[in-house]
Amino acid sequence: MSRLRAIALIAALFSGLLQAAELKVAVGVQDPAQVSMQGNLVPSGTPGADLVALNDELAREVCRRINARCAFFYVPFAEILPGVEERRFDLGFGNFLRAPEREKRVAFSDPVWRSSSRLIGTPDSARAFADKLGQPVTLGNLRGGRVATLEGSRQQAFLDDIAGRRELTVLATPTPAEALDRLRDNRADFALLAIRTGYALIRSDKAQRFVFVGPAVADHGLGDTSHIVLPKKRNTLRRSVNRAIAEIRGDGTFNRITHRHFPLTLD
């Protein structure tokens, strides 16, 4: 009888451990000040804090739904994908667009958001380049400029691809806020960012120095659905996360979380 009790106790403990599996969750930051704030609240007032808080709360809700104990790591975007690939992180929240080269490295959840990319600049730089080009600046006609973008992003991949032909100087920064710092310091003419990231940053710029330049672009891998990334061959975890996303959408939690940090749902 005592042996049976011991087995039951071990089984209960083991199942409890399984149910409350510990996951390491990486959340992409928008500003260097938000890095390494493990377990702490996102410092309000820092650039893009709302977007980080939104991803953070969504990540916590997913952890709760999959019954996992999560440790959160706030890291630059460029560290998330390698970290997930090397299994240092179990989940990566950074609004990742799907791309063939990424598919080889990590697995993707079901879609969370939809995203496009857009140039950001100052009105002065937009006017100057429009004069130089003889037409309003767009991503399609931009030539001979310095473009800041997020390191490791699809936007950087795109710019690297066209940089030679367009005589562009690509300036990759660890965080989106630093890309805007380049604009602010006149070390870059434009920044190419995901639209939501760009919106989060320029609306929080008190001086209102930045504007969107040209139309948004969703082709060339610069827009589509964005996802949570997780290590390959973690199919059980991926199914759990997908189920959690569906539940969060289905019961209205997704919209409630989004509206706490963002004026629009835009999924």
Added chain:
Amino acid sequence: MPTPNIQQRPSAGRTFAILAGVFALLFGAVVALLAITQHHVLDAAERLQRETVPEIIRYQRLARNLDQLNHEGERLFSSLSAEDRQQALFLVMLVASHPSILEHPQAAAMARDTENYLVETNQLAARDPSLLRSRYPEWQRISQRLHLLVDDISVQGANLATADLDDMANAMRAARVKLLGALTLVGGFILLLIVLLRQHLIRPLQRIDRALSSLDVDQPAPEFPRASLAEIHAVEEAAGRLHKAMVSNEAARRELELLANRDGLTGLINRRHFMANAEAEIRRSQRYGRPIVVALGDLDSFKRLNDTYGHGAGDVVLRTFAGLLTDSVRQSDLVCRYGGEEFAFLFPESTIDQAHILVERFRQRFAEHDIRLPDGLLVRVTISIGLADASHCPLEIALQRADFALYEAKRLGRNRVIVAADPD
């Protein structure tokens, strides 16, 4: 024994196997058609679930985003501060940049026009806020177009489901028809099976049952209508053969019975059969108080006749005697060869006097009858007879008394009839 001709008729097993095979083929075909329709329905449902519903949701979100665009544009015009107008414009640009709008050409063009108009308005308002009023009518036209586009897209989204649902409804209607067809087929087959079973199996079996139940040697052989199944035909033929065998057995039995009860030389019944029948007859007469008489007769000097003319002559005499006797007694009287040249008689419904008259008449007739022997000689033979009333005593006693009377007839000179004295 004739061989049943089963080759010319189909066997029940093969017939029903063919029927079952045909049914299985037809039913399988209908089930296959149903399965195709079901597959069609499942396909349509899956398409609805996997493609159409997400597409409808996409349209709904697009309509919502365009609505949001309209809303933020309206907010730009109603904002009192430049900062609020800028925030509204940021949101307009954010919404206009959404992939759901970019991938829909009409929505993308509308969003681009809206964004351009609002950017221009914001720039003008930054210099002179009063210009907002003059630009508002144009915004209302843009807003109206946005509203119409939202409505169109909402309807387009809802219409997406119509084709799939129509497809599903058509498939379901087809499935209903096929299901009815399958049910009709099953019902028809069961009906056909019942009719065939009744016509070719149950009714023939009932006929065979009736024929076997009334099968009798005194009845004609059973006759059956032409059976269509080999097995039924074989059983019917077997019933006919059984009847023939019964008739044949009955004839043999009667012949054997005759042989067992008759004397081979004279053709009269033998002593065993006589005793059995006489016992029964005496009991019946005594039960109903009717008169009955027994007699024993013995040919006179028969041994000397045998010794003189041979056994062949004796046999002729015995046969002649039996023939005359058979002609002389009534149908109801029993006469048997009791042993050697001795004969026993039983006269039911006769008093001792009536029997005496009958026996006396026969004695005289026999005594005057010329018997031609095998060698052509004519001889006459006499008989002595003892009579006894058996109306009140058992057969053995009556025969004993008749025997005493016969002895008395012999003693008194033969060729006479002596009635046994009344035992009282």
